[in-house]
Amino acid sequence: MMSHQLDERIRNHAAALDQAAPPFRLDDIRASSRAVGGRRLLRPLVAAAAVVLVVVGGLVAISVGRDPEPEPAAVSAPSSTTPTDTTPTEPSVSEGLDESRTRWAAAAVTSYRLDVTEDRNYWSQGCTWTTLVSDGVVTESTVVAPSTARECPSAEWTVEQLHDLIASWLDSIEAFSGPEFGEHTLQVEYSEIGVPVTMEYDLANGDDEEASMRVTFESLRPDATTAPPRTNPGGVDGPAVFGTEPLDAGAEVEEAALGGTLQLVDECLVAAPPGGSTNQRTLIIWEFGTTWEQSTTSVIQQGGERIAIGEELDLGGGFHPLGSMNRYVSDLTAQDRIRSCSQALGTTELFVDQ
Amino acid sequence: MDEVGFDELFGVVEAPLRRTLVAWYGPTLGRDAAQHALEWAWAHRSRLDGIGNPAGYLFRVGQSHAKRELRRSRVSATSLLPATVVDEDSPFEPELTTALATLSEQQRVAVLLVHGYGYSLREAADVLNVSLSTLRTHADRGLARLRSHLEVHDESPTG
Numbered sequence: 318m319m320s321h322q323l324d325e326r327i328r329n330h331a332a333a334l335d336q337a338a339p340p341f342r343l344d345d346i347r348a349s350s351r352a353v354g355g356r357r358l359l360r361p362l363v364a365a366a367a368v369v370l371v372v373v374g375g376l377v378a379i380s381v382g383r384d385p386e387p388e389p390a391a392v393s394a395p396s397s398t399t400p401t402d403t404t405p406t407e408p409s410v411s412e413g414l415d416e417s418r419t420r421w422a423a424a425a426v427t428s429y430r431l432d433v434t435e436d437r438n439y440w441s442q443g444c445t446w447t448t449l450v451s452d453g454v455v456t457e458s459t460v461v462a463p464s465t466a467r468e469c470p471s472a473e474w475t476v477e478q479l480h481d482l483i484a485s486w487l488d489s490i491e492a493f494s495g496p497e498f499g500e501h502t503l504q505v506e507y508s509e510i511g512v513p514v515t516m517e518y519d520l521a522n523g524d525d526e527e528a529s530m531r532v533t534f535e536s537l538r539p540d541a542t543t544a545p546p547r548t549n550p551g552g553v554d555g556p557a558v559f560g561t562e563p564l565d566a567g568a569e570v571e572e573a574a575l576g577g578t579l580q581l582v583d584e585c586l587v588a589a590p591p592g593g594s595t596n597q598r599t600l601i602i603w604e605f606g607t608t609w610e611q612s613t614t615s616v617i618q619q620g621g622e623r624i625a626i627g628e629e630l631d632l633g634g635g636f637h638p639l640g641s642m643n644r645y646v647s648d649l650t651a652q653d654r655i656r657s658c659s660q661a662l663g664t665t666e667l668f669v670d671q
Numbered sequence: 672m673d674e675v676g677f678d679e680l681f682g683v684v685e686a687p688l689r690r691t692l693v694a695w696y697g698p699t700l701g702r703d704a705a706q707h708a709l710e711w712a713w714a715h716r717s718r719l720d721g722i723g724n725p726a727g728y729l730f731r732v733g734q735s736h737a738k739r740e741l742r743r744s745r746v747s748a749t750s751l752l753p754a755t756v757v758d759e760d761s762p763f764e765p766e767l768t769t770a771l772a773t774l775s776e777q778q779r780v781a782v783l784l785v786h787g788y789g790y791s792l793r794e795a796a797d798v799l800n801v802s803l804s805t806l807r808t809h810a811d812r813g814l815a816r817l818r819s820h821l822e823v824h825d826e827s828p829t830g
Contacts, residue, residue: 323823324786326767331690331787333762337698338689338705343681346709492800495718498735520738583804663808 411487413505415649418480421511422550422647426476427453428537433474436529437463444469451537453641475640479513479532481656486518486528493520508534551602551646555609556584557616558654560645560669562605575599575632575668579616579624585658586616588630588668600658601632602645604670634671645669672716680719684726685709687790687798692733694783695776700737708733727800770820777801778813785810 428451437443442463449457455473462469483505490501498520506514512534518527549562577588580598587598606619615625624630637645639659645667646652659665672680688708693701708729712719722728771779777799784795785806796806817823 323818323821326764327782327787327817328789330763330767330771331783334690334693334698334783334787336762338693338702340689341685341706341709343678346681346706346713349706349710493731493735498732583802661802661804663805663812 411484413507414480414483414487417507417511417513418649418652419511420507420509421476421480422643422649422652424510425643425647426510426536427451427641427644429476430535430537431474431476431479432533433472433479434531434533436531441528442469446472446474448474449537450475450640453637453644455638455640473640476512476534477640477643477652479516480511483513483516484656486520489520549605550648551605551651552648553651553654554607555611556581556586557603557607557609558586558601558646558651558658559603559605559607561647573633573635573668575601575630575634575636575670577630579626579628579630581614581626583658583661585654585662587658587662588632598662598664599636599666599668600655600662600664602642602655602667602669604634607670632668632670634669637667637669639665639667642667672720674716677713677716677719680712680716680725681709684712684729684798687784687794688726688729688733690788691730691780691784691798692737694780695734696737700740703740704733704737707736724797724800726798730798730800766821767817770817773820774813774816775809777809778816781806781809782813782817786814 429449431448431450432445433448434445435441435443444463445461446469447457447459447461448455455475458471458473460469460471483503486503490503493501502517502519504515504517506516508514512532514532514534516528516530516532518529520527551559551561553559575588577590577599580587580589582598586601586603588601589598603616604619608617609615610617610623613623613625615623617623639655642652642655646655655667659667685705689702689705692704692708695701696704711732712725712729719725719728771782774782780799781795784790784798785792792803792806792810795810796803799806801809
């Protein structure tokens with residue numbers, strides 16, 4: 318089959334969906350909304366948001382909950398003006414996550430084993446994933462399915478990815494904070510070095526959580542947990558993300574080459590191969606000392622070399638998985654930028670300029 | 672938002688909202704979710720004034736409704752997609768329907784909105800409330816997976 322035939326088949330499928338689910342008429346929506354509106358006012362409503370930050374032993378437990386409370390008046394009140402909604406709930410929880418990320422970055426653990434087990438519920442089958450990370454790189458990953466499971470998807474969990482997962486849950490709770498979305502809960506316990514130990518997430522509470530996971534963490538280099546923080550954590554200058562100084566002292570300088578054209582995509586600096594597809598763009602962590610010059614839209618490297626957007630690149634360094642970025646940059650703003658860029662670009666690999 | 676404003680909003684968001692939810696959850700639940708979101712929009716139209724991307728917001732309202740319904744009925748979302756069994760009366764092509772069901776929800780929606788309905792990447796990104804790059808990635812990967820599944824070949828220069 319040829320490409321144009323596929324396009325036509327997709328258009329036919331779309332047209333068939335329109336037939337199966339025809340358009341609504343405005344008058345019908347208005348009429349049916351009036352008919353059900355009265356009943357909806359009688360439903361218990363979500364009114365109060367609560368945040369609990371509890372320190373238990375070495376663990377920090379964070380929960381975000383919305384308690385059902387029959388308050389019909391709240392239905393017509395914009396959420397932004399509901400007094401309980403002015404409580405700065407998300408920032409507190411976000412701060413807890415940020416703090417855990419900071420503790421994890423400060424611990425500088427680059428070799429560890431993670432066992433992530435999901436509880437069985439309607440959404441989850443009870444799979445267990447084991448990941449071995451050595452020097453910031455995932456070297457082994459396995460998944461074990463319980464006998465009753467159909468199939469467990471493969472996954473390479475790292476601590477950074479668990480943090481990202483929690484961040485995405487927080488985003489969802491913030492996005493669906495209105496009472497029309499129902500009741501949400503999120504509870505996370507962290508270890509002393511910021512590793513999530515238990516995670517329970519329930520968006521629009523039903524009978525089961527969306528996710529309930531237990532994590533066992535084992536550092537494979539215990540002495541690394543007491544390693545001092547690096548001199549400079551790296552950072553962001555304009556769209557340029559630069560790495561720590563010194564960069565993983567004692568490590569050999571890597572010699573991989575990165576060529577292509579420097580491009581700016583959604584505030585992310587990437588190398589794009591000549592004529593390559595958008596899937597082949599590479600996100601760059603620049604060497605410490607690199608700056609951004611907005612007036613010329615150029616990167617200025619530590620040695621003074623200037624590379625403008627659209628110009629050819631010739632960098633040396635190493636390619637590394639996204640999950641290892643903690644090893645190369647520990648500044649939280651820079652890490653956030655890398656995560657958002659990698660998500661926007663759909664890439665899981667970084668190039669670390671050295 | 673007054674009634675005239677809602678009428679204008681309805682004209683803009685009805686089709687992309689319904690098509691997105693139907694592509695995600697199938698014709699029955701997807702349309703039901705779209706109806707719920709539009710009814711909610713009418714009942715709470717005063718709240719929509721300050722929302723920059725009402726289509727994206729209403730998609731989330733519809734999605735929450737669909738998730739509640741899925742929990743209640745205890746069925747998977749995939750099982751609600753158009754049937755893949757051979758049925759002469761069905762307007763759906765079984766092979767393509769099966770291939771579409773193998774895509775992630777985001778990929779399937781992106782492919783159908785962009786390649787099936789002809790929405791721009793920006794329009795599709797807005798209703799899904801994702802960045803342009805993310806939408807493009809979903810559409811590209813979804814189409815690539817479809818092409819692989821259906822063994823689609825590029826046209827040769829000589830035709």
